[in-house]
């Protein structure tokens with residue numbers, strides 16, 4: 001049984017060490033450390049130390065490109081998008097050029113930047129990496145267009161247009177058509193395959209976490225396309241029921257089943273993420289229900305976002321982080337072997 005949590009918020013080694021020991025005592029055998037652009041620039045040596053002390057207490061370590069290029073999940077700024085404004089995603093606004101602060105997945109400069117990230121990840125000695133919620137921009141705008149809903153999406157820059165044209169034989173259209181939906185999905189899948197192949201060459205295991213909603217606006221709507229990537233080892237999703245306002249048992253159960261079945265078909269290890277952030281007060285016991293339902297669905301790799309009920313970060317902090325983590329701990333110790 002694999003049980004873990006993500007960790008961020010401290011770069012002071014003695015505190016990290018204490019927390020890692022606590023995680024082990026609470027039933028964890030792996031940790032996902034975030035490694036943001038800030039970490040790559042200013043904490044490269046510290047990250048190596050953090051990985052080492054985590055492994056010393058017995059944890060397997062995965063690293064996560066937290067908010068890198070703003071195309072993965074994560075509460076972290078990107079200096080890449082400021083430094084390379086033309087490597088951002090361009091939106092389908094016919095009224096004029098509009099670029100968002102998210103990197104274009106087809107931009108070579110961004111891919112090179114990701115190679116640097118992978119290089120450092122390998123250098124730390126971590127066992128693997130987690131590609132968390134890779135996505136493209138999508139927004140629904142109504143007030144701007146006289147009460148008509150318009151789907152605004154990225155990326156339709158020249159690079160993406162060239163790729164689109166070479167496949168579909170015509171210029172990238174402004175509307176959110178079926179071809180665009182398929183093209184965006186393919187863009188993310190190709191990007192993931194590029195990352196996973198490179199990480200795999202460096203001896204890192206690859207895990208991926210997909211949004212639990214299979215809707216083209218989230219980018220990937222056919223999970224099988226991701227499951228087919230050979231260099232992916234762990235296939236996961238994050239049915240965060242508080243955030244999506246869903247019933248815990250139904251939502252976590254359904255997504256766990258989907259992940260398990262698809263993982264079985266493509267020989268991947270299925271993983272489910274449990275919501276341990278923005279947990280409303282007095283609903284913390286739903287965490288134990290979520291872990292139970294994932295386990296009953298055959299999931300043997302369960303992770304919580306994040307350690308300590310996400311106490312260290314206002315934006316996603318739980319109302320009672322201590323109670324949140326107590327619930328995680330109780331459930332983990334029940335399944336810990």
Ligand SMILES: [Zn+2]
Pocket residue numbers: 088089090104105106107155156157158159160
């Ligand atoms: Zn682009």
